Amino acid sequence: MEKTPVVSMKNITKTFGKVVANEDVSLDVYAGEILSLLGENGSGKTTLMNMLSGIYFPDKGQILINGKEVSIESPKDALDLHIGMVHQHFKLIDVLTAAENIILGLKGKLNVKEAVAKIKEICDKYGFDIDPEKKIYDMSVSEKQTVEIVKVLYRGADILILDEPTAVLTPQETEKLFNVVRNMKEDGKSIIIITHKMHEVEEISDRVAVLRKGRFIGDMITSETNAEEMTNMMVGRSVSLNIDRPEPVNPKDRIKVENLCVKGEGGVLKIDNVSFTARSGEILGIAGISGCGQKELLEAIAGLQKTESGKITYIEDDGTEESLLGKNPQDITDMGISLSFVPEDRLGMGLVGSMDLPGNMMLRSFRKGNAFFPDKKAPEELAEQVVKDLEVATPDIHTPVRRLSGGNVQKVLVGREIALAPKVLMTAYAVRGLDINASYTIYDLINKQKEKGVAVIFVGEDLDVLLELSDRIMVLCGGKVSGIVDGRTTDKKTVGRMMTELGGGKEA
Numbered sequence: 116m117e118k119t120p121v122v123s124m125k126n127i128t129k130t131f132g133k134v135v136a137n138e139d140v141s142l143d144v145y146a147g148e149i150l151s152l153l154g155e156n157g158s159g160k161t162t163l164m165n166m167l168s169g170i171y172f173p174d175k176g177q178i179l180i181n182g183k184e185v186s187i188e189s190p191k192d193a194l195d196l197h198i199g200m201v202h203q204h205f206k207l208i209d210v211l212t213a214a215e216n217i218i219l220g221l222k223g224k225l226n227v228k229e230a231v232a233k234i235k236e237i238c239d240k241y242g243f244d245i246d247p248e249k250k251i252y253d254m255s256v257s258e259k260q261t262v263e264i265v266k267v268l269y270r271g272a273d274i275l276i277l278d279e280p281t282a283v284l285t286p287q288e289t290e291k292l293f294n295v296v297r298n299m300k301e302d303g304k305s306i307i308i309i310t311h312k313m314h315e316v317e318e319i320s321d322r323v324a325v326l327r328k329g330r331f332i333g334d335m336i337t338s339e340t341n342a343e344e345m346t347n348m349m350v351g352r353s354v355s356l357n358i359d360r361p362e363p364v365n366p367k368d369r370i371k372v373e374n375l376c377v378k379g380e381g382g383v384l385k386i387d388n389v390s391f392t393a394r395s396g397e398i399l400g401i402a403g404i405s406g407c408g409q410k411e412l413l414e415a416i417a418g419l420q421k422t423e424s425g426k427i428t429y430i431e432d433d434g435t436e437e438s439l440l441g442k443n444p445q446d447i448t449d450m451g452i453s454l455s456f457v458p459e460d461r462l463g464m465g466l467v468g469s470m471d472l473p474g475n476m477m478l479r480s481f482r483k484g485n486a487f488f489p490d491k492k493a494p495e496e497l498a499e500q501v502v503k504d505l506e507v508a509t510p511d512i513h514t515p516v517r518r519l520s521g522g523n524v525q526k527v528l529v530g531r532e533i534a535l536a537p538k539v540l541m542t543a544y545a546v547r548g549l550d551i552n553a554s555y556t557i558y559d560l561i562n563k564q565k566e567k568g569v570a571v572i573f574v575g576e577d578l579d580v581l582l583e584l585s586d587r588i589m590v591l592c593g594g595k596v597s598g599i600v601d602g603r604t605t606d607k608k609t610v611g612r613m614m615t616e617l618g619g620g621k622e623a
């Protein structure tokens with residue numbers, strides 16, 4: 116006899132105005148299985164899951180839970196059916212503790228002490244590691260995510276939907292999350308996980324379902340497919356997953372950082388005596404475990420971070436040197452130095468949700484001199500170019516960016532910064548949340564800037580990508596330079612060792 120799926124979505128269609136987010140999608144999920152949901156940015160993954168979790172209601176189609184047709188009209192309806200979703204953007208109240216957040220809104224007696232005990236029980240059972248009495252504002256992104264997951268478990272979820280949980284996690288944190296997910300599976304729960312990282316799909320899921328442009332394309336047993344097949348199904352044609360590394364042409368010193376020290380919160384040194392040079396026409400990769408000073412370093416160069424001591428110098432084509440210290444961020448931007456930092460919290464990314472694409476392009480620049488918007492055509496052209504280069508899924512450039520899917524919003528941000536970096540492009544976590552095709556397009560665009568003579572400083576978390584893309588790699592370890600190596604000759608093991616052990620490698 117065939118097993119009855121715990122969730123069965125049948126012929127689901129959902130539109131937003133002219134946009135068909137899901138079209139005739141059918142998807143089954145079984146007890147005790149981990150299902151990956153894969154698809155390009157804007158392919159309808161979040162929308163489909165939002166219909167299971169009671170955020171949206173389908174225009175057409177049916178949802179069956181344990182074989183019985185249901186109508187899910189609110190998140191509460193979903194929880195009553197034991198469905199819980201952890202969203203791309205967290206919904207926690209900062210000033211409350213984990214436990215208070217977890218029981219918030221629950222009916223009946225609210226006894227925090229009992230809640231804490233029950234939370235500890237859940238944590239022990241599945242292997243979570245949080246302090247229920249810690250305030251949210253004291254928590255890291257990964258801890259906040261844990262609270263969200265524990266919250267839905269506390270409320271009795273047996274079907275868990277995790278929307279891009281790993282986009283904001285370090286590899287180590289991802290490993291921890293996956294262990295918890297495996298424990299939940301052992302316990303008979305069903306987990307649907309959205310991720311753009313193929314190696315994660317391969318590592319964690321039993322089965323993978325692919326959406327393309329709102330339609331269900333197919334599903335496979337994960338062990339019977341591979342990254343190439345999945346990518347081709349997502350994109351609908353075969354794509355090559357290669358990163359070029361053109362030789363630098365006539366590299367010249369562009370940014371010189373000498374003995375830089377930057378203090379972080381609580382007065383601890385986040386950047387400790389860092390020296391390096393970034394050259395025009397070259398990509399300098401920066402590797403390091405998360406929080407080892409990458410953010411502070413880029414922000415110091417961009418004028419967004421107070422420095423303690425040391426020098427940051429910008430060198431013009433003719434060799435003239437100009438100190439960047441003491442300059443304000445706008446002056447530094449106007450010199451042609453661009454920073455695109457995709458933060459863990461992708462909402463506050465330097466875009467205004469209610470504005471359309473040209474509006475957001477205009478925000479960034481085009482304010483030379485006193486004339487506010489001297490050239491109305493430029494932002495529109497730039498918006499059109501970004502939409503074309505990065506295949507941004509949007510009805511047109513005049514759609515407010517908040518209507519775009521998470522990844523498409525990000526393409527607008529990163530596309531804007533790459534296009535507007537005439538001299539120096541600094542980018543951190545540029546491909547967070549981007550589908551694989553878009554990620555490779557970004558690498559391509561960065562390479563094009565390099566070939567135009569831009570000095571690129573690229574902070575990434577994927578070592579494979581850093582090793583393929585960078586001309587040189589500077590490895591940071593605890594705020595210090597562990598070494599600078601040649602991207603063409605070094606290997607993953609060496610860089611990995613230098614990330615955890617100061618000076619584990621040689622100068623290049």
Ligand SMILES: Nc1ncnc2c1ncn2[C@@H]1O[C@H](COP(=O)(O)OP(=O)(O)OP(=O)(O)O)[C@@H](O)[C@H]1O
Binds near residue numbers: 156
């Ligand atoms: N509230 C909304 N109003 C208008 N359009 C929307 C809304 N929500 C989603 N869409 C559109 O529906 C389509 C699917 O979006 P969805 O967020 O489901 O994509 P996704 O697969 O989750 O993408 P990503 O990987 O970027 O998160 C997109 O074209 C998006 O712009």
Ligand SMILES: [Mg+2]
Binds near residue numbers: 160161278520522
């Ligand atoms: Mg999404």
